[in-house]
Amino acid sequence: MFKQIFEIFKSDSLYEQALAECHEMLDIDLTMFKASIQSLRKSDSAEIDIDIFAMDKKINEFERDVRRKVMTHLAIGGKEDIGSGLVLVSVVIDIERIGDYTKNIYDLAVNHPKKLDGGAVEEKLADVEKISFDLFGESIDAFKNQDIEKARSLMGSYKENISSQCDIITNDIISGKVGDIEVGKATSVALYARYLKRIAAHSRNLISSVVNPFERIGYPE
Numbered sequence: 001m002f003k004q005i006f007e008i009f010k011s012d013s014l015y016e017q018a019l020a021e022c023h024e025m026l027d028i029d030l031t032m033f034k035a036s037i038q039s040l041r042k043s044d045s046a047e048i049d050i051d052i053f054a055m056d057k058k059i060n061e062f063e064r065d066v067r068r069k070v071m072t073h074l075a076i077g078g079k080e081d082i083g084s085g086l087v088l089v090s091v092v093i094d095i096e097r098i099g100d101y102t103k104n105i106y107d108l109a110v111n112h113p114k115k116l117d118g119g120a121v122e123e124k125l126a127d128v129e130k131i132s133f134d135l136f137g138e139s140i141d142a143f144k145n146q147d148i149e150k151a152r153s154l155m156g157s158y159k160e161n162i163s164s165q166c167d168i169i170t171n172d173i174i175s176g177k178v179g180d181i182e183v184g185k186a187t188s189v190a191l192y193a194r195y196l197k198r199i200a201a202h203s204r205n206l207i208s209s210v211v212n213p214f215e216r217i218g219y220p221e
Contacts, residue, residue: 018069018088021062025095026140026206028055032102033136033199037129040109040116040192052106059099066092086214091143094202098136101195101202108195112188119181121169125189128165132196132203135162139203142210151210152221158204166197 032055035048070085109116118125135154142150170190172178178186205218212221 014069014073015084015088018066021066021069022088022092022095023144025059025062025092025099026143028059029095029098029102030137030140031055032099032106033133036102036105036109037133039106040112041129042115043109044114046106046109046112048106052103056099056103059096063092063096083214087209087217090214090217091206091209094205098199098202101199104195105192108188108191112184116185116188116192118169118189119185120178121172121181121189124165124169125193128162128169128193128196131157131161132200135200136203139207142207146210148211151207154207155204155211155221158200162200163197166193166200169193 031050032052035050035052039046039048067089070089074082074085135157138150138154141147142154170193173181173186173190181189201218208219208221209217212219
């Protein structure tokens with residue numbers, strides 16, 4: 001769906017600016033995601049070389065600006081552009097939410113005294129972490145290039161490889177099946193798995209806009 005209206009974005013100055021801002025938001029999100037993982041999983045001090053809170057504020061500013069540009073265009077233009085405007089406004093919400101969840105991961109790192117190890121579920125956690133990060137990076141590429149086939153392929157990997165695995169980690173901890181983790185670490189692992197799942201879900205929503213009409217964004221093709 002989004003590919004069909006991509007030329008509209010490129011041909012109108014306001015839409016072109018709004019789309020460029022979405023792309024910049026995604027790049028900021030990816031930088032935040034990488035830094036937050038490094039802080040939580042590789043560092044005992046939670047120190048990072050970026051100001052993640054300033055970057056989050058920048059994403060929020062971009063979201064408001066994208067909405068403003070879409071609203072202005074629709075107020076001036078015709079009804080035929082309403083669909084494209086709705087798609088872009090929907091997409092920017094997912095991009096903003098990814099930024100929020102990367103900030104949540106960093107907050108977790110700040111409040112966890114040492115780098116986080118998953119104990120008995122470490123292998124599963126590391127797999128989900130890598131798949132989620134790779135999915136987001138590949139989703140950015142598919143969205144920027146409006147690559148329908150790549151988007152279709154990526155959408156198919158979410159439920160089995162990320163969603164269900166995150167649920168297994170969280171449910172095993174809640175049910176007491178993971179016995180080698182103290183309470184603080186268990187809580188952190190469960191929260192981290194949930195944040196990864198939500199980032200992956202918003203990544204899926206993003207790329208679903210490439211292949212689906214507006215009403216099916218976030219759902220299978």
